[in-house]
Amino acid sequence: MKLVVRKFGGACFEHLDGYKLIAGLLAREEERQAVVVSARKGVTDQLLAQVEMLGGVGSDHADQLVATGELQSASLLLLALHSLGVRAELIPAEEVFETDGIPGSATVVAVHTDRVLAALERGTIPVVPGFYGAGKTSRIATFKRGGSDYSAVALGIALGASHVELCKAETDGIFDKDPNVDPTARRFSVLSHQHALELARAGAKVLQADSAELALRWKLPLIVKPAFARGGGTRIGWPDPFDVAEPSAAKSA
Structure with a gap:
């Protein structure tokens, strides 16, 4: 059975009902699928504004804060999937995407798929936060803006997916x-x-x-x-x- 990576942009989750709608769509899909999510619309901008106000632009600590938007979004989608009885597992992005560690503009240097593949083999949907990974020192590093698309493409390549769907609201x-x-x-x-x-x-x-x-x-x-x-x-x-x-x-x- 072919494998598809599906990425959902932040506008899909502008309202909390978006998580329920996306969970319903995923529940009806028959293909094997891995999911990548963006932060809710506006959340990344809010976090970056806080970083700028506190003088933390360019800091790896700032990336740790900014990445929480995607982690929150993945957690909310997981709750919505579980409420429908859909088997799903959150796979932390720092365990999947190894980066060069450059704050705010990191590049993926390796993709570790063990946990993603294990979830797929169990018939479980792996849900991965987009937009960030971690360097060899385990420091969180974010990609350039729009980086959840980058996460999805990198994951699709590593998994040998038939294609990647970039789903926009x-x-x-x-x-x-x-x-x-x-x-x-x-x-x-x-x-x-x-x-x-x-x-x-x-x-x-x-x-x-x-x-x-x-x-x-x-x-x-x-x-x-x-x-x-x-x-x-x-x-x-x-x-x-x-x-x-x-x-x-x-x-x-």
Whole structure:
């Protein structure tokens, strides 16, 4: 049975009911799946503002604080899954992602999948906080903003996943222009890895550039898709990709 890594962005959890909705969606999936989550919308900004007020920008201690947003989010999703009778286990990110330890812009140097694979073998959904890992000294280090996408791609590569789904609450996929500004924006249904990377580097906020670069390097297929709506989405790096733009609503249901 194929394995899919599903990552849920912070806007999915803007309200606590989002955890229940996502848990319900995961409960209905039949594929083997591992889950990566972002902090709730606004939480990381609040934590970073506190760090700045206290003069801790660039400190590894600051990263320890900022990473708590993702850990909180993973814990809340675990509670929601358990309330539905779904077997799930929280796997600490520092036990999965080994980094170079650079505060605020760490790079993954190794992915340790033992606990994730053990959970999958037991028929349990592993839930991993995104956005951070730990260096060899066990110090928490966060990735660049949007780093939960990076976490999901790195985990997907290490697990040999068929693809990674980047599930967003605020968009239907990747557009040729900002759909919140230009109503004529057209959604790409399919993109090559290279074009997706170019869009990310040009400022497309829906896809983090480090994630796109890592997926290109390892030829890992991605889907950027709405979390709560059927249809839509942008497939990246699927067999024989070609770039297609089509009219689409800017927001998911």
